[in-house]
Amino acid sequence: MNKKVAVLMGSDSDLPVVKGAIKALRDLDITAEVHVLSAHRTPDQAGKFAAEAKANGFGAIICAAGKAAHLAGVIAAHTVLPVIGIPIKSSALDGMDALLSTVQMPKGIPVATVAIDGAENAGLLAAQILAVHDEELAAKLEEMRAAMTRDVLEKDARIQSEFNM
Numbered sequence: 001m002n003k004k005v006a007v008l009m010g011s012d013s014d015l016p017v018v019k020g021a022i023k024a025l026r027d028l029d030i031t032a033e034v035h036v037l038s039a040h041r042t043p044d045q046a047g048k049f050a051a052e053a054k055a056n057g058f059g060a061i062i063c064a065a066g067k068a069a070h071l072a073g074v075i076a077a078h079t080v081l082p083v084i085g086i087p088i089k090s091s092a093l094d095g096m097d098a099l100l101s102t103v104q105m106p107k108g109i110p111v112a113t114v115a116i117d118g119a120e121n122a123g124l125l126a127a128q129i130l131a132v133h134d135e136e137l138a139a140k141l142e143e144m145r146a147a148m149t150r151d152v153l154e155k156d157a158r159i160q161s162e163f164n165m
């Protein structure tokens with residue numbers, strides 16, 4: 001059976017950004033299971049979810065959190081599944097606090113960190129992880145890249161015809 005991706009966020013206030021990851025996954029027909037789970041407000045539930053995630057059919061976990069964002073690190077501490085952190089811009093520090101809290105993991109417990117509010121890339125990276133063992137998914141990702149290339153080449157042609165005559 002195809003692996004699922006868990007999409008966790010520290011608060012429902014993160015949802016507007018997190019929707020980008022959910023869309024990226026669903027566009028690729030990947031089952032995305034979405035939860036609000038907080039490292040500090042629901043620590044027991046967060047740890048339990050992570051500890052059981054592999055047995056529950058997940059292949060990767062995305063964690064979005066803002067401010068002192070330790071959700072991704074705490075989830076990663078409870079599982080050997082790949083964990084992808086999305087630092088959320090939700091504070092006076094414009095997301096730099098969440099970026100550093102997510103990316104600066106001490107050795108031994110890695111978290112793959114995308115850009116501040118980089119939810120779409122988190123979804124795509126989770127898809128690429130699943131695609132290592134799923135040729136059909138890998139082919140969809142290859143086609144997406146090809147479409148992106150075609151799109152940029154069309155833009156280049158338009159710009160060239162406007163400025164390089």
Ligand code: RP5
Nearest residue numbers: 010011013065066067088090
């Ligand atoms: C973090 O604190 C959440 O991930 C959110 O980005 C931030 C603010 O949470 P709320 O106060 O909006 O619930 O835990």
